[in-house]
Amino acid sequence: xxxxxxxxxxxTVILGGLAVYAGLLLLRLREARRTLNAMQxxxxxxxxHDARNGEPPADTIA
Amino acid sequence: xxxxxxxxxxxxxxxxxTVVALFVVPPDANQGDAQRIMYPHVASAWLAYxxxxxxxxxxxxxxxxxxxxxxxxxxxxxxxxxxxxxxxIWGGMxxxxxxxxxxxxxxxxxxxxxxxxxxxxxxxxxxxRLSDDPARRATRSAVVGLVAAADIPIxxxxxxxxxxxxxxxxxxxxxxxxxxTAPLVFVATLxxxxxxxxxxxxxLVIRRYQLATANLETEHQARTSRLAAARLRRATVTSRTDxxxxxxxxxxxxxxxxxx
Numbered sequence: 001x002x003x004x005x006x007x008x009x010x011x012t013v014i015l016g017g018l019a020v021y022a023g024l025l026l027l028r029l030r031e032a033r034r035t036l037n038a039m040q041x042x043x044x045x046x047x048x049h050d051a052r053n054g055e056p057p058a059d060t061i062a
Numbered sequence: 063x064x065x066x067x068x069x070x071x072x073x074x075x076x077x078x079x080t081v082v083a084l085f086v087v088p089p090d091a092n093q094g095d096a097q098r099i100m101y102p103h104v105a106s107a108w109l110a111y112x113x114x115x116x117x118x119x120x121x122x123x124x125x126x127x128x129x130x131x132x133x134x135x136x137x138x139x140x141x142x143x144x145x146x147x148x149x150x151i152w153g154g155m156x157x158x159x160x161x162x163x164x165x166x167x168x169x170x171x172x173x174x175x176x177x178x179x180x181x182x183x184x185x186x187x188x189x190x191r192l193s194d195d196p197a198r199r200a201t202r203s204a205v206v207g208l209v210a211a212a213d214i215p216i217x218x219x220x221x222x223x224x225x226x227x228x229x230x231x232x233x234x235x236x237x238x239x240x241x242x243t244a245p246l247v248f249v250a251t252l253x254x255x256x257x258x259x260x261x262x263x264x265x266l267v268i269r270r271y272q273l274a275t276a277n278l279e280t281e282h283q284a285r286t287s288r289l290a291a292a293r294l295r296r297a298t299v300t301s302r303t304d305x306x307x308x309x310x311x312x313x314x315x316x317x318x319x320x321x322x
Contacts, residue, residue: 018149025273
């Protein structure tokens, strides 16, 4: 293996690794923000009622 | 938005520095093309040092102020430190084989202490998985963060203190930095790679810190929800036992078990 291949291997792993790490970090961040938003907004649906708890929509006339 | 611009600038800077390092700078008179690995190798090593330093300062800050944002900064810096320490080792191996004739030598203090630094960063990250309690987790990992930081001067000065296969420090003294013996084009390329990698490091630390604070907030929300649910259950049980009518054949706790 010539010196050039060591240079290629060195740069590929370092720069490629940096790109992969940055990409994975952005994915983790997007997922974490999505989870946090879902927890902060338990009311789902257009009227904001929580269907999972069996609550009626806020504008429902009893 | 500003962070996104910083990321773009870092990306362009790394691309430009890489092109210069690979295609513009002439090969070294003694080491030939293999010396080109020096640019990302030294830049990665500098950022491993910087990460260890920031982790240590943030850890001290946590132990002193008990502010979980400092712990978030410490873990952000430690994770990125682990990445750059791994890059340092890989770059060194790819440089070492053509120049020294070996990828690795355990007798060499610089290599061994750098491997120890990587182990400490990884250990720091693994230790955090052992506890769900944020304060306990932060305190335990802060101790490991300080131990990792203590290894950094040993890594740096190991080539001075002990006989080593590794060459002397690239930036060992201010005098050497101000009056470099290497041609200016080599020094300028190294400084441009250091700048580009440092910009990338700042970008990554900001993003990792955002992730750590988002995770903290999620943990806090989950804990609050659990507490609220527990209080609601307790209040329901209390109201039923305090005289509220209990459905026939069902116990006060509402478990559905038939009363004897």
